[in-house]
Amino acid sequence: MGIERRIIRTTWGYDGNLEPLYEVEDKEDAILVTFDLPRVRKENVEINTTENTVDVMAKMSDAVCWERWGSIQKRISFQAFRKQIRLPEPVDPEKVSASFKNGILRINLPKVRRKVLINIE
Amino acid sequence: MTSTVMGEEVRIVEKEGVKHKNPIVIEGLPDVGLVGTIAASYIVERMGYKEIGYIESDLFPPVMVVHEGKSKNPLRIYGDEGVVVVLSEVAIPVGAVYPLTEALADWVKEIDSKLVISMTGLPATNRIDIEKPEVFAVGNNEEALNELKDKQMELLEEGFIAGPYAVMLRECSKRKISAISLLAQCFPVYPDPGAAASAIESLDKFLKLGIDIKELLEKGEEIKLKARDLMRQTALSAPEMQKGVEQDMPIMYR
Numbered sequence: 022m023g024i025e026r027r028i029i030r031t032t033w034g035y036d037g038n039l040e041p042l043y044e045v046e047d048k049e050d051a052i053l054v055t056f057d058l059p060r061v062r063k064e065n066v067e068i069n070t071t072e073n074t075v076d077v078m079a080k081m082s083d084a085v086c087w088e089r090w091g092s093i094q095k096r097i098s099f100q101a102f103r104k105q106i107r108l109p110e111p112v113d114p115e116k117v118s119a120s121f122k123n124g125i126l127r128i129n130l131p132k133v134r135r136k137v138l139i140n141i142e
Numbered sequence: 143m144t145s146t147v148m149g150e151e152v153r154i155v156e157k158e159g160v161k162h163k164n165p166i167v168i169e170g171l172p173d174v175g176l177v178g179t180i181a182a183s184y185i186v187e188r189m190g191y192k193e194i195g196y197i198e199s200d201l202f203p204p205v206m207v208v209h210e211g212k213s214k215n216p217l218r219i220y221g222d223e224g225v226v227v228v229l230s231e232v233a234i235p236v237g238a239v240y241p242l243t244e245a246l247a248d249w250v251k252e253i254d255s256k257l258v259i260s261m262t263g264l265p266a267t268n269r270i271d272i273e274k275p276e277v278f279a280v281g282n283n284e285e286a287l288n289e290l291k292d293k294q295m296e297l298l299e300e301g302f303i304a305g306p307y308a309v310m311l312r313e314c315s316k317r318k319i320s321a322i323s324l325l326a327q328c329f330p331v332y333p334d335p336g337a338a339a340s341a342i343e344s345l346d347k348f349l350k351l352g353i354d355i356k357e358l359l360e361k362g363e364e365i366k367l368k369a370r371d372l373m374r375q376t377a378l379s380a381p382e383m384q385k386g387v388e389q390d391m392p393i394m395y396r
Binding site: 032039041042044057059060085122123124125127 | 331366
């Protein structure tokens with residue numbers, strides 16, 4: 022991480038997007054990613070996955086506006102959460118499933134894994 | 143301001159003229175789900191408690207918080223004669239936990255507190271399916287346990303506890319101060335206003351202040367948004383704080 026990035030480590034952007042809190046868990050056969058998405062409705066969540074990434078865009082039902090925000094000291098509003106996560110192992114995008122409850126998005130990403138049964142001699 | 147020096151590493155500084163009458167001390171430091179922090183802030187706001195002091199230490203990050211143009215210590219003390227609330231707007235570094243809790247326990251003894259109550263979370267892997275989080279309690283002596291039974295609190299019967307509140311129980315025991323921890327089921331790494339509301343409901347059995355949690359629940363989503371960065375800081379220090387041990391089962395030697 023560059024020095025500038027370490028000093029200006031923002032979890033928000035001037036483009037009106039906030040970085041959500043998220044957690045990545047390795048569940049042996051799958052990777053479970055959860056996101057905390059307050060002010061978001063299920064129909065406003067868009068998920069895109071590849072073998073190596075999961076990309077979440079979630080529009081808030083109403084924009085959040087803060088006056089004199091932190092270091093910029095200006096009025097700023099945020100309309101959406103956006104985050105792309107690089108996954109620790111390849112997954113099968115066709116088998117991904119997701120659920121949304123009480124502002125928590127859960128994405129289950131089954132790993133691409135060819136299982137071979139080994140006979141014990 | 144008058145300074146009360148409690149050891150070399152952590153200093154608790156009270157405003158001049160603050161009086162205490164065997165107060166109940168409420169501790170709401172950042173931990174899983176920010177349960178204590180959210181609950182303590184809400185209580186201070188609802189009850190209109192005044193700032194009565196702060197805590198400083200070279201062990202804390204060199205950070206001040208600015209509110210309405212005025213710099214303040216991130217660890218502050220609020221209250222009145224009968225109730226004292228300790229809260230923090232920054233994560234507590236693991237190296238500061240022992241000196242901080244020792245200094246707090248010394249100070250609590252000095253102000254002759256009748257009871258210390260820490261509010262925190264109990265990580266629940268199925269939290270998403272829990273409508274109303276349950277609250278479990280731990281006491282540090284017979285008196286505290288009797289108090290919990292009297293209030294019909296559900297006890298955390300077996301397990302490990304880790305973090306500032308766990309050390310606070312021990313430090314209070316050493317000084318013969320009754321202390322209780324209230325642990326509300328929570329999301330481990332997401333701010334959890336619902337869990338904070340449950341913790342306040344339980345706390346109010348002791349305080350009897352009639353704190354209405356309706357606004358806390360209504361503003362839950364806004365609180366979650368504002369608490370993102372503190373939650374992120376707190377979650378980063380969780381492994382060092384040995385929070386994972388709370389999911390372990392202790393070997394049953396009593």
